Amino acid sequence: MNIFSKAVHAGDRKRAGAGSGKRRDYTPSTTPIHLASTYFYDTSETVDKIFAHEEHGYSYQRYDNPTVAALEEVVNAMEGGHGTIACASGMAALHLALHAVLLDRPKRILCASQLYGATINMLTKVLEPFGTITTFVDICDLAAIEAALAEVKPGLLLMETISNPTLRVADLDAIGRLCRAANCVFIVDNTFATPMLVRPLEHGAHLSVNSGTKYLGGHGDVLAGLITYDAENEPFIRQLSRTYGPVIGPFEAYLTMRGIKTFPLRMERQCENAAKVAAWLRQDARVEKVIYLDDPEHPDREVIDRLFPAGLYGAMVSFAIRGAEKSDVFRFMDALKMVVPATSLGDVHTLCLYPLVASHRDVPPKQRARLGITDNLVRFSIGIESAEDVIADISQALG
Numbered sequence: 007m008n009i010f011s012k013a014v015h016a017g018d019r020k021r022a023g024a025g026s027g028k029r030r031d032y033t034p035s036t037t038p039i040h041l042a043s044t045y046f047y048d049t050s051e052t053v054d055k056i057f058a059h060e061e062h063g064y065s066y067q068r069y070d071n072p073t074v075a076a077l078e079e080v081v082n083a084m085e086g087g088h089g090t091i092a093c094a095s096g097m098a099a100l101h102l103a104l105h106a107v108l109l110d111r112p113k114r115i116l117c118a119s120q121l122y123g124a125t126i127n128m129l130t131k132v133l134e135p136f137g138t139i140t141t142f143v144d145i146c147d148l149a150a151i152e153a154a155l156a157e158v159k160p161g162l163l164l165m166e167t168i169s170n171p172t173l174r175v176a177d178l179d180a181i182g183r184l185c186r187a188a189n190c191v192f193i194v195d196n197t198f199a200t201p202m203l204v205r206p207l208e209h210g211a212h213l214s215v216n217s218g219t220k221y222l223g224g225h226g227d228v229l230a231g232l233i234t235y236d237a238e239n240e241p242f243i244r245q246l247s248r249t250y251g252p253v254i255g256p257f258e259a260y261l262t263m264r265g266i267k268t269f270p271l272r273m274e275r276q277c278e279n280a281a282k283v284a285a286w287l288r289q290d291a292r293v294e295k296v297i298y299l300d301d302p303e304h305p306d307r308e309v310i311d312r313l314f315p316a317g318l319y320g321a322m323v324s325f326a327i328r329g330a331e332k333s334d335v336f337r338f339m340d341a342l343k344m345v346v347p348a349t350s351l352g353d354v355h356t357l358c359l360y361p362l363v364a365s366h367r368d369v370p371p372k373q374r375a376r377l378g379i380t381d382n383l384v385r386f387s388i389g390i391e392s393a394e395d396v397i398a399d400i401s402q403a404l405g
């Protein structure tokens with residue numbers, strides 16, 4: 007099935023009360039919000055079998071829930087994994103993934119030097135105090151990755167499909183091969199690309215993590231996180247989740263699933279709009295530099311062409327405002343009338359973020375410079391509005 011069809015159908019129309027033996031006489035056409043912390047069955051024998059994993063059935067919401075299971079099924083269908091587990095947020099999903107993988111492996115993490123800010127905080131402020139060692143590497147430098155794998159002997163490697171906010175794309179296939187040769191679990195945070203553009207497990211990743219808060223939910227009203235895993239890593243992840251409970255609630259699962267029905271449609275439109283906005287920015291003299299994945303001169307052109315479907319390059323556009331200092335960027339952000347100057351990304355509405363004061367606030371200036379994050383750089387997440395209206399708003403705000 008095509009992703010447009012999967013997004014609409016996968017996970018839905020499960021038999022109501024399946025496993026209970028009673029009242030199988032109706033099936034809701036879409037998955038309802040099942041608000042129940044516990045489930046009971048006709049016989050104790052059934053309960054016994056369910057607890058022994060001999061029969062499928064719901065028992066307690068920390069273990070699983072029908073609405074959450076439907077969300078997991080649709081994301082898994084799109085990502086093409088062995089299974090998917092849903093969490094309360096993208097960060098909860100990342101924490102569960104890292105924790106589960108490192109349970110029986112060396113407590114050493116090799117990770118991309120460009121990572122989502124909260125992820126860096128989790129690595130350095132949450133996991134390191136528990137004895138985990140983190141080493142950063144330039145994820146677009148294969149020789150450096152190979153050397154680091156040999157030297158550090160990490161239990162896992164963590165990277166993002168598209169880096170933030172400079173939009174670099176590393177060679178997943180090559181890194182996948184290096185990780186497998188080094189017996190290192192390969193985890194990709196796929197939030198910026200989404201399964202519409204890239205499915206990391208097809209390129210050698212063991213786990214793909216998505217923040218469902220972004221494109222999948224898409225409406226700026228829910229937090230969600232998802233881990234799609236291979237067969238080998240399933241037992242650790244499921245077991246750990248059951249034990250410490252970073253689970254998503256049924257209402258949030260429902261909202262995310264409702265968002266997913268239109269996710270491929272939105273994503274297609276957002277990519278189209280982003281290309282239009284990037285093209286306009288490139289010809290405007292007030293703009294010094296534009297970063298978007300359709301650029302023929304993009305440093306990762308060859309990798310992008312191999313990984314991404316033609317013409318679908320995501321909806322993140324970063325650009326530098328010519329000659330702007332911090333106060334000028336503040337003036338620009340404050341002058342936006344339709345675009346929402348708020349954190350997050352992937353929503354139906356266009357969002358604008360200033361890395362210097364938001365995502366990269368805690369990164370020292372020298373390191374920011376090395377990453378190419380200049381003081382005049384802003385990051386846009388393009389929405390589904392008319393591209394012309396987004397362009398008009400940016401143009402008037404540039405003054």
Ligand SMILES: *Cc1c(COP(=O)(O)O)cnc(C)c1O
Pocket residue numbers: 095096097098122124125166195197198217218219220229230231
């Ligand atoms: C937002 C985001 C996260 C965290 O997701 P939450 O749902 O906010 O917890 C992780 N990684 C990336 C790349 C993100 O954009």
